[in-house]
Every structure is written in C-alpha cells, then in structure tokens.
Amino acid sequence: MYRADELRPGDIILCTGALDVRDPLGLLFVWASDNPFQHAVLVGDGELLEGLDAVGAVPLDEYGPVGWRFEVAGASDEQRRAAVTAARSRVGQPYGYRAVMAEGARVPLYKRLDPHDLVSSALVAWAFGQAGIQLSWDPLPSVASLSYSPLLLGPRPWLRERDLAGHPS
Numbered sequence: 001m002y003r004a005d006e007l008r009p010g011d012i013i014l015c016t017g018a019l020d021v022r023d024p025l026g027l028l029f030v031w032a033s034d035n036p037f038q039h040a041v042l043v044g045d046g047e048l049l050e051g052l053d054a055v056g057a058v059p060l061d062e063y064g065p066v067g068w069r070f071e072v073a074g075a076s077d078e079q080r081r082a083a084v085t086a087a088r089s090r091v092g093q094p095y096g097y098r099a100v101m102a103e104g105a106r107v108p109l110y111k112r113l114d115p116h117d118l119v120s121s122a123l124v125a126w127a128f129g130q131a132g133i134q135l136s137w138d139p140l141p142s143v144a145s146l147s148y149s150p151l152l153l154g155p156r157p158w159l160r161e162r163d164l165a166g167h168p169s
Helices: 024-033 077-088 096-102 120-130 143-147
Strands: 012-016 037-043 048-051 055-058 067-072
Touching: 012 143, 037 077, 037 120, 037 143, 048 077, 048 120, 067 077, 077 120, 120 143
Parallel strands: none
Antiparallel strands: 012 037, 012 067, 037 048, 048 055
C-alpha cells in the first residue's frame, strides 16, 4: 500500500479490490487473469487521474489502502510529465460504459465502441504511449498485463516465491 507523500507525477497505482461493483469489467479481469489488480490510475500533479465512467481526478490518498505504487523504468521526468499532460487532457470526457452509452443507438456499435476507452489500464498505457513509452504489447492492456510489464518497477504481491523460482504450481 502506498503513502500519498511518496508519490511522484508519472507514478502508476495498481489497485486491488478498489471499486467492486462500480467497475464490473475490472472484477471480470481479476477473475479471468488470476491477478489481484482491478484498477489502474496515473499520479498527476497533486491528484490521481483515472478512467471510470468519465476521465477524472481524485485525491492522492483515494486508493492508499488498496493501491500499490509502481514507477516506469527509464522514464525521464519529461516523459513522466508528458504522460500526465496526456491523461489530464482527457479529464471530463466520457469513458468506459458512459462513453459507449453517450452515443446511444445513433451510431453502429462497431463504430462507437473504442475498446481502448473501456478499461482504466488503457488510459494509463495510452498516456505513456503519448510520451513515447509502450508499457504493454497487448492491444487492449488490462490491469493484469500492466502489472506484468517489465517496465513497471514495484511489488508483485500476487507472485508466490515458488513461482518466482520457476517451479510449476
């Protein structure tokens, strides 16, 4: 779990059990991936930037009890700031289910549904992509795929010691 005073702009917070029913897609990812993380947020300037039903900002300590802090290996201060600026540019825009519903039935689903705007981890990956850093090779990076990214430096609480030693489960 993180402390707000330890965060720097451009850090990534991966959360366990953060949203429950407010994020049914996150719950599905937790179940399907055998990975504890359900939500991803980007540390901005004095706030956390997240994509739920809209891109928004919440206080730095919002996910303290359930959030794990990660840094992006090799990211310069300029790249970290560029990622924050990119995410900040989307604050207030519909995201996830709200983005899908905003178009209603006026546009065919395949034209209005951008899967990159459905999960919180995609916003984080997109923001770093704007800064020139590809966090995941997955076309639609889940929170689990971000958690396995070799570019994320931080704890891996879901990996048991025997898994790290290469022993089969």
